Amino acid sequence: MEAPVKDVDNLDLNSDSEDVVNPWNVTSASEKGVDYDKLIKRFGSCRIDSDLISRFEQITGKKVHHLLRRGVFFSHRDLDFILNVYEQKKPFYLYTGRGPSSEALHVGHLIPFIFTKWLQDVFDVPLVIQLTDDEKFLWKDLKLEEANNLSFINAKDIIACGFDPNKTFIFSNLNFIGQCPEFYRNIVRIQKCVTFNQVKGIFGFGDSDVIGKIAFPAVQAAPALSSSFPFIFGQTSNVPCLIPCAIDQDPYFRMTRDVVPRLNYHKPALVHATFIPSLQGASTKMSASDSNSAIFLTDTPKQIKNKVNKHAFSGGQPTIEEHRSKGGDCSVDVSYQYLKFFLEDDEKLESIGKQYASGELLTGELKKILIETLQPIISEHQMRRSKITDEDVRLFMTPRALNFKFN
């Protein structure tokens, strides 16, 4: 148990590339954003290719979600294993999460939850959602009570994505670790398998980092062990797990996948999303700490309109004449990129892309389509969220059996 983790995953995330991708920082020197092909190589994950998508559709009998077929979820680890598990009618579960660093979520935060909700509907499996308020307390200039309170506020937005309380357990670390000895025990088991050298290599921690940060990766790893939730899966369970997340979270789960076989658990499978660009362009991701970079879930229709018109980076030409003759560049146009995330209709998206590239569609017109796509999505979210009560949140966050039987 005390042997060190192999150093195969000990990659310097920031070397050999101008892209910086880690749980605390995502930036690219290129206006097209992160080079995801290079990232797949660096991280050692696998591209989600058309064969895997076909197999997904064949096994589930359903057309895959637009976020999958358009390559927003573009990379994976062992997704084929999970599809086999499902094909054999064996159980698995979904695990995702969020670091509650601010009250206001932006539309980018919704992406993993929208996709996770779809996965849960397709596979009909339990879902656990970790709110890492302890992480935010450790990393940010926040009081513990503030970080904990943000968990509950963010939980309402997550619940508003339409999750079913009979199938979904949401937990805040600062609450749940004190409610479930099995969870803490798995954290300590993982902490016995990982050295400082390893977290230094994986996360770039240094000697002047506080010990809470150094210990934290085990807290994000532990929900990948089904026995961390004895009330759902049973105390001795080893139910496989699929983690949908943005690719910046992969370092946590590379570590997890290295450790858990030594504890006799399945390695968690992963599907990785690209980042949603900031309004200013793909070289940075949308960030809640820069309000001009993001469309928030609390924005009014007017705010959405103004932000898109004012800030959304355009791939169009400087003059109408030039645009008509040369056409726009969809690959850097933020409005077009956002439509890939939020406009479900494939044909419409394709035709918009063609029209914009040909110069037929002007930037102002493209922005209008985005505005009219986002406004109802956000209004509907706000309406659903307004109906979520504190009692609903308490229900989702109470450790309890879900409507699934294991064994």
Added chain:
Amino acid sequence: MEAPVKDVDNLDLNSDSEDVVNPWNVTSASEKGVDYDKLIKRFGSCRIDSDLISRFEQITGKKVHHLLRRGVFFSHRDLDFILNVYEQKKPFYLYTGRGPSSEALHVGHLIPFIFTKWLQDVFDVPLVIQLTDDEKFLWKDLKLEEANNLSFINAKDIIACGFDPNKTFIFSNLNFIGQCPEFYRNIVRIQKCVTFNQVKGIFGFGDSDVIGKIAFPAVQAAPALSSSFPFIFGQTSNVPCLIPCAIDQDPYFRMTRDVVPRLNYHKPALVHATFIPSLQGASTKMSASDSNSAIFLTDTPKQIKNKVNKHAFSGGQPTIEEHRSKGGDCSVDVSYQYLKFFLEDDEKLESIGKQYASGELLTGELKKILIETLQPIISEHQMRRSKITDEDVRLFMTPRALNFKFN
């Protein structure tokens, strides 16, 4: 909150002296054992002098325990503050603990508990006892379930020292952290205030140590905050705390004392004990992992007799004639040293010392006195322990209000 701890406590424990004293290792090159005067200087604690003992007796109206008047508890931090608190009829509490590394406790393990029991009787204050089964799991080649189980086995020996369940809460980390969010929250608060550099300096951790070890010192620190036990002291309490422990545990509490003022808590006060020597002599302490070095609480009267006669290092002379003329050396004689711990009668101890030093008392006779002192102590402990039921252990280990009112 994120500013680093000052490095004033960042002492290399093993420098400038042949004595090694840290939580995992105690050895001395001298046959007289650890030089405690030097240790007090190195650790920056205070000698418990006759003035402080007089003040103790004056304030409590009681003669101090023989372990205190004979200098077994020899060093302190802020004991005078605790005496002032008591004098002002303000509340405080006691905190001590044990690392459950083996089933069998030896007589040395009893010392802090015997003294703590006496302190509790004198002051009539709540007591919390931490069983660091997570620490033992992290440091030893033990399964988590084994370490956790040792907690319960060791708790019986602790309870057999006569603690009152109305005034005493015993907890295993592997259980309690999963039962009390406030405890975990204090652990994380402490972990935010301590850097890897600091635990490196204080405990000698290195890059190849597992992150569980690096994080652990905060777990031993947290019970020094009364709010870790909301069911006893209330959620927002700041009740001062006195920690009786062997001096090898001081590094944990130097760290704690450095951190907790930043969290707006009182620094814990400490009283430090010397180590009980091994049967082979004072250069090592009694160890449960070397059965010939220790008198176990499970030893039969015959085993005690044999061990003392066979192994107890003698300060006597090679021949009876020489002994009669030169006398024995009490300062290195293990039997005499043990009598200082276990023979309550001061006059008898003094007269034995004089007789042995003069050569009047032979080593065999001295050993017989020790044997006859230890046998009833251990038999009585065994009798009390045999009556402790699993139900008793559960009661002591259930988080609950004690018979004290705060505020």
